[in-house]
Amino acid sequence: MRFSTRGRYGVKAMFVLAQHYGQGPLPLNQIAEDQGLSEAYLEQLVGELRKSGLVKSVRGAQGGYLLGKSPGKITVGDVIRVLEGPIAPADCVIDDDTLDLCDQAGQCVTRLIWKRVRDSITHVLEGITLADMLVEANELHDGEQQSQLKF
Amino acid sequence: MRFSTRGRYGVKAMFVLAQHYGQGPLPLNQIAEDQGLSEAYLEQLVGELRKSGLVKSVRGAQGGYLLGKSPGKITVGDVIRVLEGPIAPADCVIDDDTLDLCDQAGQCVTRLIWKRVRDSITHVLEGITLADMLVEANELHDGEQQSQLKF
DNA sequence: AGCAATACCAACTTGAATAGTGGGATATGA
DNA sequence: TCATATCCCACTATTCAAGTTGGTATTGCT
Numbered sequence: 277m278r279f280s281t282r283g284r285y286g287v288k289a290m291f292v293l294a295q296h297y298g299q300g301p302l303p304l305n306q307i308a309e310d311q312g313l314s315e316a317y318l319e320q321l322v323g324e325l326r327k328s329g330l331v332k333s334v335r336g337a338q339g340g341y342l343l344g345k346s347p348g349k350i351t352v353g354d355v356i357r358v359l360e361g362p363i364a365p366a367d368c369v370i371d372d373d374t375l376d377l378c379d380q381a382g383q384c385v386t387r388l389i390w391k392r393v394r395d396s397i398t399h400v401l402e403g404i405t406l407a408d409m410l411v412e413a414n415e416l417h418d419g420e421q422q423s424q425l426k427f
Numbered sequence: 428m429r430f431s432t433r434g435r436y437g438v439k440a441m442f443v444l445a446q447h448y449g450q451g452p453l454p455l456n457q458i459a460e461d462q463g464l465s466e467a468y469l470e471q472l473v474g475e476l477r478k479s480g481l482v483k484s485v486r487g488a489q490g491g492y493l494l495g496k497s498p499g500k501i502t503v504g505d506v507i508r509v510l511e512g513p514i515a516p517a518d519c520v521i522d523d524d525t526l527d528l529c530d531q532a533g534q535c536v537t538r539l540i541w542k543r544v545r546d547s548i549t550h551v552l553e554g555i556t557l558a559d560m561l562v563e564a565n566e567l568h569d570g571e572q573q574s575q576l577k578f
Numbered sequence: 579a580g581c582a583a584t585a586c587c588a589a590c591t592t593g594a595a596t597a598g599t600g601g602g603a604t605a606t607g608a
Numbered sequence: 609t610c611a612t613a614t615c616c617c618a619c620t621a622t623t624c625a626a627g628t629t630g631g632t633a634t635t636g637c638t
Contacts, residue, residue: 277430277507277548279516279541281597287537303613317598323615336606337612352540356428365430385564386438389503389555390430396547397428404540413536431625454584468627474586487635488583 283360285313286321290355291413293331294347294406301333301340321359328358347410353401363398366390434511436464437472441506442564444482445498445557452484452491472510479509498561504552514549517541 288311296302304322308315322341325331329344343350357363364370368378369390378384439462447453455473459466473492476482480495494501508514515521519529520541529535 277428277434277511277514277516278518279428280595283428284517284537284541287540291536301613305613314598316600319615320598326614333614334606335604335614337610338607339605339613341614360428363428365428366435367429383564383567385442385560385567386435388563388567389438389552389560390435392551392555393548396551397544400543400547401540404543409536409540412539413534416534416536416539432627433625452584456584465627467629470586471627477585484585485635486585486633488581489636490584490634492585 277365279356279360281317282321283356285311285318286325286355286359287352288313289318289322290325290330290343290350290406291409293341293343294350294410295413297343297347301338301342303340307341325355325358330354330358343406347406350406351402352404352406352409353398356401363394363401364390365393365397369394428516430507430511432468433472434507436462436469437476437506437510438503439464440469440473441476441481441494441501441557442560444492444494445501445561446564448494448498452489452493454491458492476506476509481505481509494557498557501557502553503555503557503560504549507552514545514552515541516544516548520545 289307292307292310293302304319305315307313307322308318322331326333326341330350331341332344333339333341353363362370366387368384368387372391378387440458443458443461444453455470456466458464458473459469473482477484477492481501482492483495484490484492504514513521517538519535519538523542529538
């Protein structure tokens with residue numbers, strides 16, 4: 277029950293782009309370096325984010341990537357869904373209606389459980405925007421400074 | 428972001444054992460047949476559940492498996508943790524304290540997100556006991572009967 | 579006593595997914 | 609025109625999931 281690196285790296289990359297929002301395109305190598313990730317691998321992920329519209333790209337020299345919308349309008353759930361597929365702890369709850377996958381899905385008690393898990397994860401991830409992450413990053417950093425002053 | 432069959436089948440098996448709670452040992456082939464699962468594969472899973480104490484076994488003819496505690500004292504989270512390992516969407520939030528996995532975990536914003544996801548999943552899974560599942564199964568079945576009467 | 583039913587155990591297999599790497603084509607600002 | 613970028617596709621290595629197979633040990637029943 278882990279998110280793969282696809283989703284996790286993707287969120288990190290989007291966070292970096294959010295930090296540079298409004299400052300022109302940011303080249304991939306800076307994002308990769310900033311987060312300590314493989315640039316070639318990250319390229320695949322950002323490519324999918326671009327196709328989904330969550331990021332835009334500018335080709336050529338001085339090019340790079342930008343957010344497709346403002347940080348307040350992109351949730352972590354948006355990013356995860358593009359890179360990891362539908363948020364669902366089991367295939368039978370990818371959506372609410374198609375019960376095809378299991379002949380007795382209608383009477384299945386475990387399915388109710390996976391639905392609740394799914395909704396709970398979705399609720400968390402839909403509730404956090406990139407803008408929220410920027411705020412939290414500031415709070416973390418402030419705390420860090422304070423504890424540095426203490427010692 | 429899926430639970431594997433290990434956890435999902437394990438919960439199903441535990442549910443069947445809960446349905447037979449107080450009625451003596453239930454052999455594995457009946458559990459497997461009831462849920463439409465491979466007996467040989469399920470054996471591995473139940474073996475781990477036994478080692479963890481969640482189920483007890485009786486060897487020999489007329490033997491089988493029983494719950495180790497009453498259905499009200501076993502949560503879905505207990506079962507999942509035995510079969511899937513710690514509930515955590517990323518390695519860096521397996522527990523709260525060891526930050527070893529990531530040198531900047533203390534200032535990592537994404538880590539806060541994975542913690543919230545983890546806590547939210549844990550809250551759901553810890554909040555559902557096998558006894559709760561029995562109740563829900565009855566409710567599902569009642570609804571099923573009603574809709575059968577309607578048509 | 580002996581048989582059938584059952585748990586127990588460990589090794590093996592198959593396929594898919596993860597987490598990348600590598601090489602080249604295309605676009606573009608300076 | 610050149611360095612800096614995105615873009616795109618094919619390849620690989622490792623790990624994990626999801627079983628299967630075959631055998632041993634135990635025990636109730638007749």
